[in-house]
Amino acid sequence: MPKFVYDFTEGNKDLKDLLGGKGANLAEMTNLGLPVPPGFTITADACRVYLEHGQEPPELREQVSQYLDALEAKMDKKLGQADGPLLVSVRSGAKFSMPGMMDTVLNIGLNDESVLGLAAQADGADSDGKADRFAWDSYRRLIQMFGKTVLGVDGEHFDEALEDVKKAKGTHNDLDLTAEDLRGLVESFKTIVEKEAGRTFPQDPREQMDLAIRAVFESWNGERAKLYRRQERIPNDLGTAVNICSMVFGNLGMDSGTGVAFTRDPASGQTGVYGDYLQNAQGEDVVAGIRNTVPLQDLENIDAASYAELTDIMAKLEHHYRDLCDIEFTIERGKLWMLQTRVGKRTAAAAFRIAVQLVDEGLIGPDEAVDRVTGAQLAQLMFPRFDENAKAEMIAKGMNASPGAASGKAVFDSYTAVKWSRSGEKVILIRRETNPDDLNGMIAAQGILTSRGGKTSHAAVVARGMGKTCVCGAESLDVDTKRRRMTAPNGVVVEEGDVVSVDGTSGAVYLGEVPVVASPVVEYFEGRLGADSPKADDLVKAVHRIMTWSDERRRLYVRANADTPEDAARARRFGAQGIGLCRTEHMFLGERRALIERLILAGDDDDERQAALGELLPMQRDDFIAIFTAMGGLPVTVRLLDPPLHEFLPDITELSVRVAVAEAKGEQNEGDLRLLQAVHKMHEANPMLGLRGVRLGLVVDGLFMMQVRAIAEAAAQVAKAGGVARVEIMVPLVGAVQELEIIRDEAQQVLDEVKERTGADVRSLIGTMIELPRAALTAGQIAEAAQFFSFGTNDLTQTTWGFSRDDVEGAFFSAYLDRGIFGVSPFETLDREGVGRLVQIATEEGRKTRPELKLGVCGEHGGDPDSVHFFHEVGLDYVSCSPFRVPVARLEAARAAIESAASDSR
Ligand code: PEP
Ligand code: MG
DSSP: OOOOEEETTTOOTTOHHHHHHHHHHHHHHHHTTOOOOOEEEEOHHHHHHHHHHSSOOTTHHHHHHHHHHHHHHHHTOOBTOSSSOBOEEEEEEESSOOTTTSOEEEEETOOTTHHHHHHHHHTTTOOSSHHHHHHHHHHHHHHHHIIIIISOOOHHHHHHHHHHHHHHHTOSOGGGOOHHHHHHHHHHHHHHHHHHHSSOOOOOHHHHHHHHHHHHHHHTTSHHHHHHHHHHTOOTTOOEEEEEEEOOOSOSSTTOEEEEEEEEOTTTOOEEEEEEEEETOOHHHHHTTOSOOEEGGGHHHHOHHHHHHHHHHHHHHHHHHTSOEEEEEEEETTEEEEEEEEEOOOOHHHHHHHHHHHHHTTSSOHHHHHHTSOHHHHHHHTSOEEOTTSOOEEEEEOEEEEOOEEEEEEESSHHHHHHHHHTTOOEEEEESSOOGGGHHHHHHOSEEEESSOOTTSHHHHHHHHHTOEEEEOOTTSEEETTTTEEEOTTSOEEETTOEEEEETTTOEEEESOOOEEOOHHHHHHTTSSOTTSTTOOHHHHHHHHHHHHHHHHOOSEEEEEOOSHHHHHHHHHTTOOSEEEEOSGGGGOTHHHHHHHHHHHHTTOHHHHHHHHHHHHHHHHHHHHHHHHHHTTSEEEEEOOOOOGGGTSOOHHHHHHHHHHHHHTTOOOHHHHHHHHHHHHHOOSOGGGSSOTHHHHHHSTTHHHHHHHHHHHHHHHHHHTTOOOEEEEEEOSOOSHHHHHHHHHHHHHHHHHHHHHHOSOOOEEEEEEEOSHHHHHTHHHHHHHOSEEEEOHHHHHHHHHTOOTTTHHHHTHHHHHHTTSOSSOTTTSOOIIIIIHHHHHHHHHHHHHOTTOEEEEOSGGGGOHHHHHHHHHHTOSEEEEOGGGHHHHHHHHHHHHHHHHHHHTO
């Protein structure tokens, strides 16, 4: 019989697939002997069965009963019994953390009778009526939470009823409500449930629990959760586990409270005690950022014994997990309880610092350090920052919740954020505090600013996860979302649409746009800031060490796509080991464009063609000399011209208008007329699938060989000057081996001829791009004529899916993303099953024909972290990407090597 339920004493931290992150870690803490309230976890397997069949697995009820019995025995209480009831929380907990995205119901087990029992039970410490108040407040919270999440009642109804009672009392503060008021509210809430949900609030505690479990299962497919998963690339079919945990109360008076702690600063990585504490409150109050917290250090004065125990546990957890942990805890009348721990989210800078700190502390080795940071985090560190010397008017300071520098127009609700950003505006989302309904707006915004809540508030946690700039808790700002404006303490009023800037690294908020400067990490890669320089901070030092370890560990070479000497030089500084794609199209802009146009229009006129080619040759030769020289002997793959033809010919509409206007004026221009006829003749309905790449080279006589000659002569000249040019000539858009054979033979002839004439050692590999499905499928034949393949995954994605890379992202990708057809655009991350399969076939077939065949990739995917892992796994020799992505690719190539070595040894 499948086992769907695990007691906290039965699991451990490695069972995240089954028990979810929260459940696995509660079990781990229980087994470490830490004070965890007893409970059990329903597995994600049970959730998957529920989601597939629309009902719980038949064994579940019985297993839950068995574990509930055991829990009741352990606690010596019964769920919801009238006299001293056991109450439980029912919490979601998936393998990957999805903060606030799924449901939780607290205080399960309360009903009209057990509420009295709870009051009596709570009465032990004080007999001033507070216990009654506490019990009725807990009961009204249960009906509210249960009504909202389990029975689908709109939360506004409860909020309004609560407001009405407060208004009648003439107060704004919940704490002014008496037990009597709350008892009345419970009745109102029950009526709301009946009216809105069409059923009574269940009095049977077990029914409450079963319905709550089901609601948690269902919340896996809630809109918020789906959106978050898409954003974070969490697979849709994992499901969530459900944790049933005996309740402890942080809201039993001032000797109780609840908090969040980090074993190191999640923003900077510094060691120490970080966190927030809130007296007399339940856990949700802290995370929601509804009330303002005190720094965790203050707990030492409030409750020294609990503080000492907590810091002791934190040290234990950090050693045990060998990483930064974040922790949720509750103190119930002076007794500390651990409610959750996990390896904590952190900013990119903290991730790098912590990884090297842990190596220095002997807790992990360099392999693990490299694996604990990501290319996406490194990319974040390369973002620019605000210029410290810029004159900017600071209007407030909040908490530096998630680093980065962002400017944009102030918007005060998510809807406007999404609307404005869709029309191309940069926006800063400003809220008093955010909640999960703001997720769309947060995604759309450049940065997020809140006036309430700490570093663990919803805004902070979610923004950090997204790598988005966030300043939170800027309390001096008066944010008025109704009037769509905020007022700063100095009287400055920011209206919707005014530009503001937020600095997530310092917490500063500025009026207007602030200029930005390069990040120190970029300065380091550029070679302008040495890792040992006194100016280098510990972040630069950490990046340097991680990059050094990465380069020692990766198997893939990393090259860059560069087609100017400046880009080539930058690519080298960033660690590129060659150029994997030197596109030659950009070399034909400006005045040279006219020469190509002349060449194409020359048709059969040999003299005209030769004249145009003759003018182009020396220009191209100079282009290549500059690039070969910049690369100083590293390999350079030059791709022969591959423009869709229309890019070089005048626009057909513009030209037609010009001719028509001239005609109307009776001033016929012969040149334009001839040009128009030629353009009409060559006009293509699908230029991306038309006369481009090798096809152009085969049709426009002399074009490719002019380029080969320029390459050969450039190489000869570099050699004569004492340098080395390691050249690879690459033919684009090949679909059949015959195309390549023709070009290869002609090119070889030109190379030999230049070699003989100049006496220089002119050599070049000749290879092809694989960017058409036919090329991939016939790679075995193509490899007969190619010394290397480079996968052009941009075109290969376009032609495999049959959609235009220029049009579809704007046209319908958002609908595809919304409907879950893609988790991410296949132009960004390689589609492993489709396009990846073709890459794999071509790799295998190509190497079968020619074992020494050199294999690389030069599409955009060459710098995408996930795709780099795929290219490592499939066995390519190198990836090539834009210069700025080179460090990211170096790091990810190392992580791929480390991960595959680890999985080989398992
Ligand atoms: C490709 O198609 O992936 C490629 C690198 O070539 P381009 O982007 O120039 O078509
Ligand atoms: Mg291409």
